[in-house]
Amino acid sequence: MPIKTIIEPFRIKTVESIRATTREQRERLLEAAGYNLFLVPAEYILIDLLTDSGTNAMSTEQWAAMMRGDESYAGSPSFTRFREAVQEIFGFRHVIPTHQGRAAERILFTVMCKKGDVVPNNTHFDTTRANCEFVGAEAVDLPIPEALEPARVHPFKGNMDTARLAELIERVGPKRVPLVMLTVTNNSGGGQPVSMENIRAVKETCARHRIPLYIDACRFAENAYFIKLREPGYADRTPRDIAREMFSHADGCTMSAKKDGLANIGGFLCTNDDSLAQQEKDLLILTEGFPTYGGLAGRDLEAIAVGLNEALEEDYLNYRIVSTAYLGNHIAREGVPIVQPPGGHAIYIDARAFLPHIPPANFPGVALAAELYLEAGIRSVEIGTLMFGRPDADGAEHPAPMDLLRLAIPRRVYTQSHVDYVVEAILEVWKRRADIRGLELTYQAPFLRHFTARFRLLAASTAPHGASRENSTRTRSARPGAEGTR
Numbered sequence: 001m002p003i004k005t006i007i008e009p010f011r012i013k014t015v016e017s018i019r020a021t022t023r024e025q026r027e028r029l030l031e032a033a034g035y036n037l038f039l040v041p042a043e044y045i046l047i048d049l050l051t052d053s054g055t056n057a058m059s060t061e062q063w064a065a066m067m068r069g070d071e072s073y074a075g076s077p078s079f080t081r082f083r084e085a086v087q088e089i090f091g092f093r094h095v096i097p098t099h100q101g102r103a104a105e106r107i108l109f110t111v112m113c114k115k116g117d118v119v120p121n122n123t124h125f126d127t128t129r130a131n132c133e134f135v136g137a138e139a140v141d142l143p144i145p146e147a148l149e150p151a152r153v154h155p156f157k158g159n160m161d162t163a164r165l166a167e168l169i170e171r172v173g174p175k176r177v178p179l180v181m182l183t184v185t186n187n188s189g190g191g192q193p194v195s196m197e198n199i200r201a202v203k204e205t206c207a208r209h210r211i212p213l214y215i216d217a218c219r220f221a222e223n224a225y226f227i228k229l230r231e232p233g234y235a236d237r238t239p240r241d242i243a244r245e246m247f248s249h250a251d252g253c254t255m256s257a258k259k260d261g262l263a264n265i266g267g268f269l270c271t272n273d274d275s276l277a278q279q280e281k282d283l284l285i286l287t288e289g290f291p292t293y294g295g296l297a298g299r300d301l302e303a304i305a306v307g308l309n310e311a312l313e314e315d316y317l318n319y320r321i322v323s324t325a326y327l328g329n330h331i332a333r334e335g336v337p338i339v340q341p342p343g344g345h346a347i348y349i350d351a352r353a354f355l356p357h358i359p360p361a362n363f364p365g366v367a368l369a370a371e372l373y374l375e376a377g378i379r380s381v382e383i384g385t386l387m388f389g390r391p392d393a394d395g396a397e398h399p400a401p402m403d404l405l406r407l408a409i410p411r412r413v414y415t416q417s418h419v420d421y422v423v424e425a426i427l428e429v430w431k432r433r434a435d436i437r438g439l440e441l442t443y444q445a446p447f448l449r450h451f452t453a454r455f456r457l458l459a460a461s462t463a464p465h466g467a468s469r470e471n472s473t474r475t476r477s478a479r480p481g482a483e484g485t486r
């Protein structure tokens with residue numbers, strides 16, 4: 001009988017100590033941070049599942065390549081290796097390096113969009129939405145309806161609703177839609193993949209109106225592997241081959257190499273359009289740097305060139321997808337409500353279903369993140385009303401479609417025993433979920449408020465168990481001095 005256990009396809013050469021804290025220390029730290037885990041210093045975190053972005057462990061091959069990094073200001077051979085690696089997988093004519101994904105987004109939207117434009121996406125990530133809105137365009141999310149039902153199982157819950165896309169383009173007119181974006185996998189929608197069939201269908205709709213399609217490619221390798229596992233006709237194709245086909249339907253992409261680039265920093269913007277590329281490079285020089293380094297060191301370009309290829313290795317992808325599902329399946333089996341099926345880079349707990357007594361306006365995802373930190377020193381992040389909701393002019397919160405708690409898994413960093421510890425901690429919190437209290441905002445910034453928001457813990461009596469959601473969405477939150485929030 002062949003052995004069935006799927007192991008980490010690497011061994012550990014360098015270790016980094018992590019440190020446990022006491023519950024009393026964590027209580028003090030959390031209060032000092034205004035219940036926002038972004039504001040807790042990392043040395044007081046035991047297991048850090050805040051993000052899979054830039055938290056990757058690099059391989060010996062990446063470190064070796066970094067030693068070859070050529071730091072010439074212009075025309076570095078490290079850039080040539082980087083461009084070749086990107087072109088070999090992504091296939092676009094122009095490759096513009098940036099310091100991370102959001103810099104690529106800023107340049108793309110600045111060059112392509114203006115006030116009054118509309119940019120559809122399956123779901124805009126927070127920085128994508130913010131950069132789009134910053135230039136005065138409207139960011140519209142068009143996920144398929146299944147994506148908004150956390151417990152619903154669907155193989156490609158990241159798909160875009162193509163009927164709504166066509167209807168939107170008809171309604172506003174193609175002139176107001178400078179580009180359409182598809183985020184693979186759909187981070188804000190639960191790390192769910194987009195099928196090749198959907199990419200093709202979105203492209204067809206775009207092509208009918210001569211609108212370019214851009215892919216937000218952060219997790220392209222994980223998406224390609226899901227296509228291999230789940231989409232008829234792809235089982236015998238390699239992830240690399242599938243990735244190439246995905247990008248063959250697009251006119252360009254933005255990429256954060258901090259995800260499936262297996263690097264700690266970096267990104268790029270690609271396009272097939274010569275005139276756009278020129279404008280983008282001009283803008284790049286203004287804020288990022290010369291087009292052969294774009295805000296990165298030569299050694300970073302080398303690490304990304306190797307990392308993009310390692311991210312497509314099949315035994316790595318198998319371990320990656322299976323180990324993420326391991327966490328999701330172990331908590332779901334005990335009744336914890338999660339977004340189903342488990343995503344590629346993260347498990348998303350449905351915080352509204354976990355804490356039905358906390359209304360969205362009192363941020364159940366943030367409350368759950370705080371509790372998990374108090375319980376076991378684990379850091380996670382809310383993807384919900386704090387990140388995507390909006391207060392109206394009177395300060396009343398308009399909830400996001402879902403309130404999720406994301407447990408993002410850094411690549412090649414934690415072992416199975418770390419994950420077993422996380423499972424145990426979540427199940428402890430699940431047992432005493434009825435005692436968890438909601439939060440009230442005491443500070444929020446006008447953009448991307450989740451990074452710096454501060455909260456106060458509500459008294460137990462203000463969030464009665466069973467409070468109806470309808471009533472609760474009208475709960476007011478303090479918003480001192482905040483104008484025009486997202």
Ligand SMILES: Cc1ncc(COP(=O)(O)O)c(C=O)c1O
Nearest residue numbers: 053100101102125127187218256
């Ligand atoms: C889907 C998606 N797009 C864009 C970004 C932005 O990338 P960066 O953090 O490198 O700016 C992220 C980062 O998490 C993301 O998940």
